[in-house]
Amino acid sequence: MTQQALKIGELATQTGSSVETIRYYEQQNLLPQASRSASNYRLYGEEHVKRLQFIRHCRSLDMTLDEIRTLLAFQDTPEGNCAGVNTLLDRHIEHVANRIKELKALQIELKELRNSCLTIQSVEACGILQNLASAEDTDPKNLGSHSGGCH
Template sequence: MTLQPFNIGGLSRQTGVNIETIRYYEKIGLLPPPARSQGGFRQYEDRHLQRLRFIRRGRDLGFSIDSIRALLTLAERPDSPCEGADQMVLLHLDEVERKIADLTLLRAELRKMKNCCGRVVAQCQIIGSLVAPRE
């Protein structure tokens, strides 16, 4: 538990979130604006730290800003049903699985392409398969 408020740099170090990104999150209303010092420096408290860690973790898991916004709203109402969260995870999981499938196909294509002729472009398999894909 941090008792003293800290600057944006401290918050950045404690969360691994870029300073510019923190300010950006404030601008788009994801992180509440903190108090300011007399000179105008942002003074963060523990609640900001908690919230930013939540956001960071959500981003690391690949959730969009909008999804995180929804998850934060949910998290703030401990008595509300959590189907919404469940749905979002399932949706996102689907998306991730689709991406993995796509990239796996891509990888296969690229593996077919490599092992180039080693000579000149005219015989090059890579260029060739871009001009007309091998079936």
């Protein structure tokens, strides 16, 4: 079976990725280097399509690039055991559970803030804006663990 070579734009279209994302994943060593055509175009094969689909699925599960890199390393050594995969996923599940708690707390805080201005009035009298302006807790470490772009 002959493998059809895809240019980067074709790979992007086929996988629903952007060209920039594909290049970034290549720079991050998540995708193997593509071969080059005589005119120096990158040429991708089915292994690139499958790997990019795997990466995209992991990203849809909110996994970090480091987590994906680790999973790809496991995938690249199929003779090993999957204990490390299980451990990684257990940690990710715990991370998601913590984020859900943080988001629920954020939702409560936002609802309380919204309740501070229940009628239409002048901006000057807006309870929401007054509360935001006088917020005591502006310490960045209390903004939640997700604020730093971890995922």
